[in-house]
Amino acid sequence: MIVHDEPAAVNRNLMTPGARVLLIITAVGVCFGAYRFVFGLQASTNLNQQYPWGIWIIADVSFIALAASGFTTAAIVHVFHRRHFHALARPALVAAMLGYTFAGMVLFADLGKYYNIWHPILPSMWQGNSALFEVGMCVMCYLTVLYIEFIPVFCERFIGHPQWPKLGRICAIINRVISKTMFVFLILCVTISCLHQSSLGHVMVLAPAKLHPLWYTPILSLLFLLSAIVTGFPTVIFVCICGSWALKLKPQMHILSSIAKYIPFFLSIYLAFKIGDMFIRRSYVHLNEWSVQSVSFSVEMIVGLMLPFIMSLFYRVRNSPRMLCVTSLLVMCGVVINRTNVYLIGYQPPYVTKVYFPSFTEWVVTIGCVAALCLCWRAIVIYFPVITQPKEAKTA
Amino acid sequence: MNTSRRRFLKKVGLLGVCASVLDVESQRAIGSGTGQVSDESMGVLVDLTKCNGCRQCEAACRETFGYEVPTKEELLDESVFAEHRRPDPRSYTTVNKFLGESDEAGSAAVYVKVNCLHCIDPACVSACLVGAMQRQPNGAVIYDAYKCMGCRYCMVACPFQMPTYEYGNAFTPQVRKCTLCSDEGNPNKGGTPACVQACPKQCLIYGKRSELLARARGRINRHPDIYVDHIYGEHEAGGTSWLYISGVEFESLGFLEVSPEAPPRLAEAIQHGVFNHFIPPVAWCGVLGLAMWLTRAEPQQPALTDSADAESVSIPDVTLPAKKIP
Numbered sequence: 192m193i194v195h196d197e198p199a200a201v202n203r204n205l206m207t208p209g210a211r212v213l214l215i216i217t218a219v220g221v222c223f224g225a226y227r228f229v230f231g232l233q234a235s236t237n238l239n240q241q242y243p244w245g246i247w248i249i250a251d252v253s254f255i256a257l258a259a260s261g262f263t264t265a266a267i268v269h270v271f272h273r274r275h276f277h278a279l280a281r282p283a284l285v286a287a288m289l290g291y292t293f294a295g296m297v298l299f300a301d302l303g304k305y306y307n308i309w310h311p312i313l314p315s316m317w318q319g320n321s322a323l324f325e326v327g328m329c330v331m332c333y334l335t336v337l338y339i340e341f342i343p344v345f346c347e348r349f350i351g352h353p354q355w356p357k358l359g360r361i362c363a364i365i366n367r368v369i370s371k372t373m374f375v376f377l378i379l380c381v382t383i384s385c386l387h388q389s390s391l392g393h394v395m396v397l398a399p400a401k402l403h404p405l406w407y408t409p410i411l412s413l414l415f416l417l418s419a420i421v422t423g424f425p426t427v428i429f430v431c432i433c434g435s436w437a438l439k440l441k442p443q444m445h446i447l448s449s450i451a452k453y454i455p456f457f458l459s460i461y462l463a464f465k466i467g468d469m470f471i472r473r474s475y476v477h478l479n480e481w482s483v484q485s486v487s488f489s490v491e492m493i494v495g496l497m498l499p500f501i502m503s504l505f506y507r508v509r510n511s512p513r514m515l516c517v518t519s520l521l522v523m524c525g526v527v528i529n530r531t532n533v534y535l536i537g538y539q540p541p542y543v544t545k546v547y548f549p550s551f552t553e554w555v556v557t558i559g560c561v562a563a564l565c566l567c568w569r570a571i572v573i574y575f576p577v578i579t580q581p582k583e584a585k586t587a
Numbered sequence: 588m589n590t591s592r593r594r595f596l597k598k599v600g601l602l603g604v605c606a607s608v609l610d611v612e613s614q615r616a617i618g619s620g621t622g623q624v625s626d627e628s629m630g631v632l633v634d635l636t637k638c639n640g641c642r643q644c645e646a647a648c649r650e651t652f653g654y655e656v657p658t659k660e661e662l663l664d665e666s667v668f669a670e671h672r673r674p675d676p677r678s679y680t681t682v683n684k685f686l687g688e689s690d691e692a693g694s695a696a697v698y699v700k701v702n703c704l705h706c707i708d709p710a711c712v713s714a715c716l717v718g719a720m721q722r723q724p725n726g727a728v729i730y731d732a733y734k735c736m737g738c739r740y741c742m743v744a745c746p747f748q749m750p751t752y753e754y755g756n757a758f759t760p761q762v763r764k765c766t767l768c769s770d771e772g773n774p775n776k777g778g779t780p781a782c783v784q785a786c787p788k789q790c791l792i793y794g795k796r797s798e799l800l801a802r803a804r805g806r807i808n809r810h811p812d813i814y815v816d817h818i819y820g821e822h823e824a825g826g827t828s829w830l831y832i833s834g835v836e837f838e839s840l841g842f843l844e845v846s847p848e849a850p851p852r853l854a855e856a857i858q859h860g861v862f863n864h865f866i867p868p869v870a871w872c873g874v875l876g877l878a879m880w881l882t883r884a885e886p887q888q889p890a891l892t893d894s895a896d897a898e899s900v901s902i903p904d905v906t907l908p909a910k911k912i913p
Contacts, residue, residue, distance in 0.1 A: 228757075229757065230757055231755060231757025231758070232754045232757075232760065233755040238752075238754060239754070240675060240742075240751045240752065243742035243743055244743060266875075269879070270882075271879075272879070301738075303736070303737020303738075303752065303753075303754075304736050304737040307717075307735065307737070308736055311736075316734050318715055318716055318717060320851065320855050320859075321714055321715060322714075324717075325862075326716075327716055374876075378875045378876055381875055382868055382875065385871065386861070386868060390858075397713060397851065397854040398744055398746070399853070400843070400846070400850075401743070409857060412857065541747075542671075
C-alpha cells in the first residue's frame with residue numbers, strides 16, 4: 192500500500208557537478224544580461240524596425256505557458272480535491288512560480304524603458320482596450336497569488352526550527368492565517384490564469400494582416416488557453432520525473448501515470464479545436480506553400496500534438512518513466528513551438544528589409560534563464576518542503 | 588476547508604464588490620475613445636501625380652524634429668532611390684521612387700511619400716497598455732514618452748508598419764513616428780505641418796479631412812484619365828487622416844491592401860466580451876468555488892494529512908492499475 196507523507200525538504204547536496212554547470216551558464220547569462228542594460232537593445236539584440244518582438248518575448252510567453260502547470264494542478268488538487276495528486280501540487284507550484292518570475296525578468300530585459308514596468312498599476316495610465324494591459328495586470332496579480340501560495344511552504348520550513356524559535360512562532364501564526372484564506376487565492380489562481388493565458392493569444396488578434404493565416408484566428412485566445420491547459424500536466428510530469436532523477440529519487444509513477452491519463456483527453460480537445468478552426472477558416476490551403484511557416488505549422492501539429500497524443504494512449508508509455516518523460520517533453524515542445532510560431536515565425540511584417548534571427552546575446556540570456564530556473568527549482572526543493580516521498584522510500 | 592458556507596459566501600461577495608469597483612475604473616479607462624471623424628479632424632491630401640521627388644518634405648521634417656538636415660547635394664542625389672526606404676527613428680518621412688509599369692521613356696516614375704497615416708481608429712492606440720499613444724481631436728496620433736514602457740506592441744499592431752523604435756538608445760529609447768506636427772513643443776503645432784509647408788509642388792494639401800475627401804473626389808471625377816478611382820486612406824484600416832490619390836494603382840506603389848475594418852474593432856469586441864463588466868470572470872470564480880465546495884472531503888477527518896488510513900480511504904479508485912485505453 193502506498194502511504195503518503197507530508198512534503199519534506201530533500202536531503203541532498205545543492206552543488207553537484209550538474210548544478211555547477213547550471214550555475215556557470217546562469218552566470219554567463221547574467222553577464223550578458225548586464226551587457227544589455229549597459230549598452231542597450233541595439234548592441235545586444237537583433238531586433239529591428241520590422242521585428243519588434245524577438246526570442247525574449249517568445250521565452251516570456253513560453254515560460255508562462257509552461258507555468259500553466261501551476262494552475263492546472265491547483266485546480267485538480269485543490270478545487271476538484273483529487274487528493275491522490277496531492278504530491279504534485281507543490282512541485283508544480285514552485286515550477287509555476289519560477290516560470291512567472293523568470294518570465295518577468297526576461298520581460299524586464301526586453302522592455303525598452305524597463306524602469307517604467309510598473310506603469311500599468313497606475314489607474315491614470317490604464318488602457319482597458321489593450322490585450323497587453325490585461326496580460327500585464329494578470330501577470331502582476333498572479334505572481335502575487337503564486338507567492339502567497341508559496342507562503343505555507345516557506346512557513347513550514349521554519350515552524351519549530353531549532354535555531355530560530357521566534358521566526359518559527361511568527362511563521363506558525365502566518366501559516367494559520369494563510370491556510371484559512373487559501374481557498375480564495377486558489378480560486379483566484381485558476382481564474383487569473385485562465386484569463387491571462389487566453390489574453391496572451393488575444394494579443395496577436397490586433398494584427399490580422401501581420402499574422403500568417405495558419406495561426407490568425409479570432410479564437411486565438413481560446414486556443415492559447417486550451418494549449419496552456421494541455422501543457423499543464425505534462426509539465427508537472429516532466430518536472431517531477433526529471434526532478435526525481437536529478438535528486439536520485441524514485442519517480443512516483445503511480446501518481447504520474449494516473450495523471451498522464453488526462454494528457455490524451457486534453458490533447459484531443461485542443462486538437463479538435465485546432466483542426467476545426469483550420470477547416471472553418473479554410474487555412475489548410477496554406478499547408479501547400481512549403482514555406483517556413485507551413486513546415487513549422489506541420490511540425491507543431493505532428494510532433495507537438497499528434498505524436499504525444501498517440502503515445503499517451505498507450506498504457507506502457509504512461510507507466511514507463513522514460514517514455515512518459517519523452518511524451519511530456521513533446522507536448523511542452525509543441526506548445527513552445529506554437530508560441531514561437533504565433534509570435535515570430537508566423538509574424539510577417541509587410542515591409543521586410545532585414546529578417547530577424549536572435550543574436551548571440553539573446554540566446555545566451557534565454558538559455559541562462561532556463562538554467563537559472565532549473566537551479567532555483569533544485570535549491571527550493573532542497574531547502575523547502577516541496578517534494579512528497581512515499582514512506583517506504585524514506586525508511587529504506 | 589473548515590470555512591463555513593456563510594463565510595465563504597461573504598468572501599465571494601467581497602470579491603464581487605471589488606470586481607464592480609474595478610469595473611467602474613476600467614470602463615473609464617476604456618472610455619478614452621478611439622476617435623470618430625469629428626469636424627475638427629484634420630488631414631493631408633497627397634496628390635502623387637504632382638510629386639517630383641525633391642525630398643524637401645524630408646528635409647523640413649528632420650529640421651523640425653532637430654535631426655541632421657540633408658544638404659542640397661544630398662537632396663539632389665538620386666542614388667537614395669535605389670532602395671525603398673522606410674521611416675526610421677531619425678526621419679519620420681521618406682520619399683521613394685517607383686517606376687511605373689509602362690516605363691519606356693523613364694518619365695513614368697512615381698514618387699511616394701511614406702509616413703504615419705494617422706488612422707481614425709488607430710491600432711497603436713488600442714494596443715498601448717499604458718495609453719502612451721493617443722489620438723488628438725485634430726486626428727494626430729501622438730506618443731507620450733513619459734508613459735511608454737517600451738514594449739513595442741504599437742509596432743506589432745500597426746497595419747502600415749509605421750512606428751519605429753530607437754533601439755540604439757540604451758536608457759531612454761522612444762517610439763518615433765510622424766506626429767502631424769501636433770506634439771508638444773512643435774513649432775508648427777496647431778498649424779500646417781512642416782512637410783506640407785515645404786512642398787514646392789503643392790502636392791500636399793493640409794485641411795479638414797472631410798473637405799480633403801471632397802476635393803480628392805472632385806479631382807478624380809474631373810480627370811478620370813489622370814487618376815485611378817481610389818482614394819487611399821478613405822476606408823483603409825477604418826480610414827486614415829492622410830489621403831492619397833494617384834495615377835497608378837496603389838498596389839504597384841508599395842501601398843498595402845488593408846481591410847476597411849479597423850483592427851481594434853474585432854480585438855476590442857472580443858476582449859470586452861470576455862470581460863463584460865467582470866461578469867464572466869466572477870462567474871468563473873463562482874463555478875470554481877462551487878466545485879471546491881462540492882468535492883471537499885465529506886467527513887472532516889482530523890488527521891487526513893498524516894494518517895495512513897484516511898489517505899488510503901480517499902484514493903482507492905485511482906490506485907487501481909490504470910486501464911488500457913484502446
